[in-house]
Amino acid sequence: MPVLKDKELRIVGFLCNWCSYGGADTAGVARATQPTDLRIIRVPCTGRVDPLFVLKALFGGADGVLVSGCHPRDCHYSVGNYYARRRLEVIKRFLPILGIDDRRFEYTWVSASEGQRWQEVVTDFTARIHKLGQAPRLADASPMLKIAELALSSLHALGSNLSAPLDELKAAIKAKLPDLECVIGWQKGYDGAHAVPLFMKTPEDVDKLIWGPLNVMNPAVYLPDFKGRKIGIVVKGCDSRSVVELLQEKLINREDVTIFSLPCEGTLDMGRVNEKLGRYTKIDKVNFDEASVYITADGKEHRFCITEYAQGKCYGCVTPGAVLTDVVFGKPVPVSPGKFTPPELAMLDSMSLEERMGFWKAQMDRCIRCYACRNACPMCVCRDYCISDSRNPHWLDQEATPENKLFFQTIHAVHLAGRCTGCGECQRACPVGIPILALRQHIARTVSELFDEYKSGMNQNAVPPLLTYATEEKNIHERDL
Numbered sequence: 001m002p003v004l005k006d007k008e009l010r011i012v013g014f015l016c017n018w019c020s021y022g023g024a025d026t027a028g029v030a031r032a033t034q035p036t037d038l039r040i041i042r043v044p045c046t047g048r049v050d051p052l053f054v055l056k057a058l059f060g061g062a063d064g065v066l067v068s069g070c071h072p073r074d075c076h077y078s079v080g081n082y083y084a085r086r087r088l089e090v091i092k093r094f095l096p097i098l099g100i101d102d103r104r105f106e107y108t109w110v111s112a113s114e115g116q117r118w119q120e121v122v123t124d125f126t127a128r129i130h131k132l133g134q135a136p137r138l139a140d141a142s143p144m145l146k147i148a149e150l151a152l153s154s155l156h157a158l159g160s161n162l163s164a165p166l167d168e169l170k171a172a173i174k175a176k177l178p179d180l181e182c183v184i185g186w187q188k189g190y191d192g193a194h195a196v197p198l199f200m201k202t203p204e205d206v207d208k209l210i211w212g213p214l215n216v217m218n219p220a221v222y223l224p225d226f227k228g229r230k231i232g233i234v235v236k237g238c239d240s241r242s243v244v245e246l247l248q249e250k251l252i253n254r255e256d257v258t259i260f261s262l263p264c265e266g267t268l269d270m271g272r273v274n275e276k277l278g279r280y281t282k283i284d285k286v287n288f289d290e291a292s293v294y295i296t297a298d299g300k301e302h303r304f305c306i307t308e309y310a311q312g313k314c315y316g317c318v319t320p321g322a323v324l325t326d327v328v329f330g331k332p333v334p335v336s337p338g339k340f341t342p343p344e345l346a347m348l349d350s351m352s353l354e355e356r357m358g359f360w361k362a363q364m365d366r367c368i369r370c371y372a373c374r375n376a377c378p379m380c381v382c383r384d385y386c387i388s389d390s391r392n393p394h395w396l397d398q399e400a401t402p403e404n405k406l407f408f409q410t411i412h413a414v415h416l417a418g419r420c421t422g423c424g425e426c427q428r429a430c431p432v433g434i435p436i437l438a439l440r441q442h443i444a445r446t447v448s449e450l451f452d453e454y455k456s457g458m459n460q461n462a463v464p465p466l467l468t469y470a471t472e473e474k475n476i477h478e479r480d481l
């Protein structure tokens with residue numbers, strides 16, 4: 001029987017079979033009066049609630065989503081709700097960056113005997129959603145294109161890495177080459193202004209290796225393909241975090257991988273470089289000095305100062321040296337202490353929920369759904385089993401709507417929760433320059449706040465926080481409904 005006078009709203013409830021569903025049943029048997037807005041989906045355990053269920057419901061038009069399960073320590077499967085608690089808290093904190101009010105989602109615990117508590121929970125949550133009203137729809141948001149202010153200060157000196165001991169590195173690779181199937185690095189690309197991957201199998205290949213601000217790509221993306229084979233990789237500091245994360249998740253074996261590294265002084269944001277170069281037919285030459293790269297295209301020289309044209313991630317980089325390496329040359333680059341908020345994330349932080357939704361609407365209108373972001377990501381390892389391509393279950397359809405495109409980005413971001421090392425390959429690979437890294441950075445910041453400043457890819461023996469649980473959580477507190 002409806003107890004709220006207004007029109008019904010769409011509220012989806014995911015209830016664990018063993019406790020909350022029983023609690024709802026107990027309330028029903030006791031004829032406890034409840035609002036009728038909630039549509040219940042029974043799940044075996046809250047551990048079965050993929051955070052994407054919550055997002056799918058909200059993107060699909062739900063005005064509110066409630067997850068309810070057994071109290072901590074009472075889970076029928078012992079620990080399902082401990083895992084769920086971590087994931088659901090992360091997703092709750094993620095919603096505002098998409099422009100969704102986090103009060104529209106709640107999770108709680110109700111046991112089978114707590115009919116009265118269930119009545120209170122459902123009444124209070126429904127009243128909350130009625131107070132908030134119908135959820136704003138992405139399709140109705142006013143598109144707002146905004147570009148973040150560039151950061152021009154960084155946590156370590158940026159430069160063109162001219163003095164890096166590349167010859168020593170090449171000699172070391174040549175010495176190890178007989179024991180390895182190949183060593184992955186970078187070589188001059190289709191013109192001198194762009195680098196492409198290099199798979200070194202012979203000493204002549206090693207001579208093609210380059211090092212410097214043009215080495216933007218993260219070679220760790222190729223490592224899982226070589227699992228079980230002896231392989232070498234040349235890394236920048238940020239790339240090394242991806243290697244460590246792959247080791248943490250046992251996607252590669254430590255004994256198979258030889259890591260070569262040099263300290264990195266930053267890499268160029270090729271999107272902005274290409275924009276400044278404009279249309280050209282030929283790169284005539286590329287020169288470097290300590291602070292800049294000079295590219296001459298069609299007879300015209302352009303200067304790119306690294307402090308001005310570095311990739312966004314380089315300004316906040318605290319790992320210019322590899323966090324794990326077997327062979328290293330060169331002096332470490334000193335890093336100043338301090339916190340750094342990436343420019344796009346800072347811009348989103350300063351916006352209202354409505355503005356954020358408008359921002360993503362405008363950005364998703366530009367997305368061509370090429371999946372370059374997914375394919376360039378070293379931690380996106382499902383390959384042929386990516387759920388965005390799956391028709392069973394059917395998570396996404398082929399319509400090029402902003403909802404579909406943003407939902408794909410949230411799938412990617414949520415799958416990287418506690419795993420993304422911030423290498424920025426998703427954003428770099430995007431042909432239309434959508435700042436999608438900000439979604440991953442937001443989740444990484446949340447994970448760090450919740451789980452003792454955890455940073456992915458820093459310790460090969462650490463377990464990513466969302467792949468484990470704690471019976472008592474220091475920073476996750478139960479909310480009363």
Ligand code: FES
Pocket residue numbers: 016017018019044045046047069070074075076077078080081
């Ligand atoms: Fe109820 Fe796990 S069985 S939360």
